[in-house]
Amino acid sequence: MKIWGRASSVNVQKVLWALDELAISYERVDAGGKYGVVDMDVFARMNPMRRVPVLEEDGFVLWESHAILRYLGSSPSASQTLVPDDAKARAIMDQWMEFTTSTLQPAFIGVFWQLVRTPEAQRSAETVARTRAEYEAGLAILEKKLSESAFLAGDTFGMADIAAGSLMHRTLDLGLLPSSMRAVKRWAETLAGREGYARHIATSYEELRAL
Structure with a gap:
């Protein structure tokens, strides 16, 4: 799993926090702000909004931080408390x-x-x-x-x-x-x-x- 986004972005931070809670390993790539990258065509193909974070996993791409949180919550390692079944x-x-x-x-x-x-x-x-x-x-x-x-x-x-x-x-x-x-x-x-x-x-x- 790869997370595109600078660590100073609050929207990236919430995703990284959730990954820690779920003990999911990942690689983070600096993007956005002073790091650029979001203006590159390759990034725009992942996220047409040209914003971070972006999750990339085995060809699957997801953007919008709360959509990413929900996706992470559906992982097998997620506890029922983070995203309840009910x-x-x-x-x-x-x-x-x-x-x-x-x-x-x-x-x-x-x-x-x-x-x-x-x-x-x-x-x-x-x-x-x-x-x-x-x-x-x-x-x-x-x-x-x-x-x-x-x-x-x-x-x-x-x-x-x-x-x-x-x-x-x-x-x-x-x-x-x-x-x-x-x-x-x-x-x-x-x-x-x-x-x-x-x-x-x-x-x-x-x-x-x-x-």
Whole structure:
């Protein structure tokens, strides 16, 4: 199995974390950002969106990080907890993965881009405030859910936690989590104790910072 994508991409990180959880061996190839590659025709044949990550395995190619997570969860080595067999439990998992795609991560990217990817002199205080408020609204939905259960899909760690949890290191590091959101903080601290999180999520993003 080969994973195309730079290690500083949060979408690549969540895939690498899942691979660690499942003890699946792989080779990672730097692509995207300063590494280029995504502009090459050979890459575009794998992913017409020219984005990372891309999974390549014995001629099979898959892109979109959450599609990759679901595929990995269907592997023989996947435990029932990461992607449950029960249709309703699996739908709940999918619900929170889709929430991450549609609501949580776009809001996070908005504020992250302002605070990290934009030179300080070019930042807009109004845009920072707006994007931060949008992200906090998404976090508030997580807070309510995590006040009711230990993890997003219930009382057991699973793929939904990998999808949304991949944002937590940068969220905490940038001070984006309101102090009142104790359930999210508890959840994030629990995730931080997992080896895959420590190896792939709790890493430096300095190469992304605008000079």
